[in-house]
Amino acid sequence: MATKTATAKVTAAKTTVKGDFKDASLKEKGIARIEWAERDMPVLRAIKKRFEKEQPLKGYTMACCLHVTSETANLVRTLKAGGAKVHLCASNPLSTQDDVAAALSLEYGVPTYAIKGEDSEGEKSTYYKHLMAVLDEKPNLTMDDGADLVTVVLTKRKELAANVIGSMEETTTGIIRLRAMEKDKVLKFPVIAVNDANCKHMFDNRYGTGQSTIDGIIRATNVLLAGKTVVVSGYGWCGRGFATRAKGLGANVIVCEVDPLRAIEAVMDGFHVTTIEHAATKGDVFCTLTGNKHVIDTHHFEKMKDGAIVANSGHFNVELNLEGLAKIAKSRRQVREYVEEFTLKDGRKIYVLGEGRLINLASAEGHPASVMDMSFAVQALASEYAVKNKGKLDVRVHQLPKEIDQWVAKLKLETMGHKIDVLTAEQEKYMASWNEGT
Numbered sequence: 001m002a003t004k005t006a007t008a009k010v011t012a013a014k015t016t017v018k019g020d021f022k023d024a025s026l027k028e029k030g031i032a033r034i035e036w037a038e039r040d041m042p043v044l045r046a047i048k049k050r051f052e053k054e055q056p057l058k059g060y061t062m063a064c065c066l067h068v069t070s071e072t073a074n075l076v077r078t079l080k081a082g083g084a085k086v087h088l089c090a091s092n093p094l095s096t097q098d099d100v101a102a103a104l105s106l107e108y109g110v111p112t113y114a115i116k117g118e119d120s121e122g123e124k125s126t127y128y129k130h131l132m133a134v135l136d137e138k139p140n141l142t143m144d145d146g147a148d149l150v151t152v153v154l155t156k157r158k159e160l161a162a163n164v165i166g167s168m169e170e171t172t173t174g175i176i177r178l179r180a181m182e183k184d185k186v187l188k189f190p191v192i193a194v195n196d197a198n199c200k201h202m203f204d205n206r207y208g209t210g211q212s213t214i215d216g217i218i219r220a221t222n223v224l225l226a227g228k229t230v231v232v233s234g235y236g237w238c239g240r241g242f243a244t245r246a247k248g249l250g251a252n253v254i255v256c257e258v259d260p261l262r263a264i265e266a267v268m269d270g271f272h273v274t275t276i277e278h279a280a281t282k283g284d285v286f287c288t289l290t291g292n293k294h295v296i297d298t299h300h301f302e303k304m305k306d307g308a309i310v311a312n313s314g315h316f317n318v319e320l321n322l323e324g325l326a327k328i329a330k331s332r333r334q335v336r337e338y339v340e341e342f343t344l345k346d347g348r349k350i351y352v353l354g355e356g357r358l359i360n361l362a363s364a365e366g367h368p369a370s371v372m373d374m375s376f377a378v379q380a381l382a383s384e385y386a387v388k389n390k391g392k393l394d395v396r397v398h399q400l401p402k403e404i405d406q407w408v409a410k411l412k413l414e415t416m417g418h419k420i421d422v423l424t425a426e427q428e429k430y431m432a433s434w435n436e437g438t
């Protein structure tokens with residue numbers, strides 16, 4: 001299990017974090033870690049500088065439910081620099097970096113409700129209380145990674161909805177939930193699909209999740225991937241990034257998909273494509289990245305080889321049917337910090353990583369700062385866009401304007417030292433015409 005090195009204490013009636021951190025050195029470690037990430041976030045730094053001057057979020061209260069990492073710390077500092085009052089809680093019980101939470105609360109003045117390993121079952125859990133604590137601040141803007149805040153506002157805290165002018169969503173699974181809310185006509189305020197911006201999913205999901213999921217599996221197990229058979233469920237943005245990197249490390253990669261287009265893409269990218277039913281007997285290492293439920297089910301676990309390692313990097317811990325696995329196991333024990341061994345009745349052992357929660361954040365540090373620079377630049381600009389368009393956006397899930405995407409991409413390229421060509425006047429005219437040159 002995860003160690004609990006820090007506790008954020010929610011005081012009785014009011015919901016200010018008092019920073020009841022047991023280890024004072026945590027704050028210093030957190031500051032250094034946040035500054036280290038900031039070095040690699042030049043686009044966000046540029047936005048922060050402008051926000052400090054222009055104060056576009058002044059007078060707005062924001063509730064943010066995100067993975068509490070050093071990159072997120074730089075995002076919330078940017079929002080605060082723009083004048084917002086920011087309150088932060090964790091979007092996953094295992095993804096919090098306690099030193100970062102300590103630094104945010106004690107140094108940067110951002111009340112942070114997050115403890116690595118916090119309990120998360122039901123409404124009495126710490127995770128749920130932390131969601132409630134940021135909502136008690138009566139936010140005008142919410143920012144989610146998985147749509148938990150919006151879900152609570154629309155179900156348990158309906159009185160808060162009228163106060164919310166807009167919400168930003170970071171991940172694929174959150175967007176899927178929000179579109180379902182829109183379809184069921186329960187949404188009460190506009191939502192901006194930050195994940196759908198090209199500068200987010202094309203880079204964060206593919207390169208960020210791809211690399212950090214490999215990192216998480218390796219840190220948890222120290223397994224050598226070269227020569228192993230790695231089974232990837234889901235060949236979307238995240239799955240593609242993970243499969244490509246596993247292949248690059250010398251693994252034989254099998255892809256499982258349900259979408260024929262994505263499956264054929266995997267075939268043409270050179271991967272072996274088959275069903276999970278079949279792949280279950282072949283894999284040494286499994287990883288799900290689908291956003292779907294019970295992608296690896298009990299009968300798949302039953303077929304696995306002795307010693308199989310199973311992880312998930314999709315948003316929720318529902319991709320692996322761990323209740324089913326527990327039922328067919330005769331015993332289970334923790335063998336390393338993020339590795340649980342399940343022994344089946346015939347003696348075969350299956351190793352599950354990070355309780356089936358997104359492994360890149362459970363046992364590693366999540367996405368590198370350089371890629372979160374783009375995602376969080378989009379988040380900061382989406383917040384400004386929501387404020388500028390207060391009362392003008394209808395109640396549905398919105399795409400961000402293309403210009404915001406283009407601006408982030410252009411600045412990122414410049415900060416990486418790359419130059420690109422620009423269209424000549426002749427080329428612009430040619431591209432806009434339908435009969436020139438025929």
Ligand SMILES: NC(=O)c1ccc[n+]([C@@H]2O[C@H](COP(=O)([O-])OP(=O)(O)OC[C@H]3O[C@@H](n4cnc5c(N)ncnc54)[C@H](O)[C@@H]3O)[C@@H](O)[C@H]2O)c1
Binds near residue numbers: 209238256313358
């Ligand atoms: N770990 C992280 O840090 C991180 C980062 C970004 C996104 N995510 C999450 O990862 C998940 C995937 O995101 P994405 O952007 O790649 O989504 P995506 O929609 O691009 O890809 C998901 C793929 O999974 C496939 N799929 C669905 N059910 C399946 C099943 N039963 N078996 C096999 N394939 C199946 C879909 O057809 C699709 O191609 C989401 O839950 C998302 O929120 C995690």
